[in-house]
Amino acid sequence: MNELVFEINSNEEIWELFDKDLNSIFIHKFVPNEVIQWWKTDLKTQSGTEFKNLSVRQMEMDVQTDLSGLKKILKLNTNQLRIYQFEKPISDTLEIDRLPEKNRNQVLKQNGLKHFFFVDFEFITIGSFELDFISGIERNPKFEKRIAERKQRLTE
Template identity: 65%
Template sequence: MKELVFEINSNEEIWGLFDKSISNIFIHKFCPVDSIHWWKTDLKLENGLLLKDCSVRGMEFDLQTDLNGLKQILEMNTNQLRIYQFDKLIPDSLTLEQLPEKAKFQILKQNGLKHFFWIDFEIITISSFDEKFIKAIEENPLFAERIKERKNWVQQGA
C-alpha cells in the first residue's frame, strides 16, 4: 500500500479526497459523540425492538454507509475517523479486531478494500493500493506543498 500523511484544513478538503466512484464506506469504531456524557435517545434494535427515551453514552460501533452518509458524518466534525472505501459491502463475518496485524490490509484487499483514510484531528493518513489515486493527491495543488512539508518534517526527525 502507498501512503500519504499531511495536514488537512477543513471537512470540504477531506470530502474532496474520496474516490467518488466507490460508494461503499465502512467506518471502524465510529463514535458519534467525542465527549463522554449521557444523552437521551430512542434506540432501534435489529429485532425491531425500540427502546424509547433511554440514556446512552460512550457509543462506538462499526458503520457501513454510502458517499451521502459519509458526507453527513464529515459534517459532524468528529475528531477521529477510520474510513475504508470498499468496492463491495464487507461480509458480516469480517471483523477487523480478529485480523492479524501483519496481514490485515491484504485480507481487506481480498474483500474489496481500495482506500483507507485515518483522520486524526488535523492530520490525515491516506493509504491505497491504487498508485494513480495516491499520485493524483500528491500532484493536487491544494495538497502538494503540505505533503512535501510533512515528508521533510518526518525526514528531519521532528
C-alpha cells in the same frame, strides 16, 4: 499498500479526496459524540426490539454507509475517524479487530478494500493499493504544499 500523511484543517476539506466511484463506506469504531455526556436517542435492534428515549454515552459502533452518509459524518468534524472505502459492502462476518496484523491488509483487499482514510485530529493518513490514487492526491492543489512540507520535515 501506499501511504501518505499530511495535515488537515477540518474533516470537511477532505471530502474531495474520496473516490466518488466507490460508494461503499465502512467507518470502524465510529463515535458520534466525542464529549463524554449523556444524550437522548432511540434504538432499534436487529430483532426488532425498540427502545425509545434512551440515555446513552460513549457509544461506539461500526458503520456502513454510502458517500452521502459519509458527507454528513464528515460535517460532524469528529477528531478521530477510521474510514475504509470498499468496492462493495463488507460481509457480516468481517471484523477488522479480529484480523491478524500480519495479513490484515491482504484480507481487507480480498474483501474489496481500495482506500483508507485515518483522521487523527489535525493529521490524515491515506492508504491505497493504487499508487495512481496516492499520486493524484499528492498533485491536488489544495494539499500538495502541505504534503511536500511534511515530506521535507521528515527527511531533515
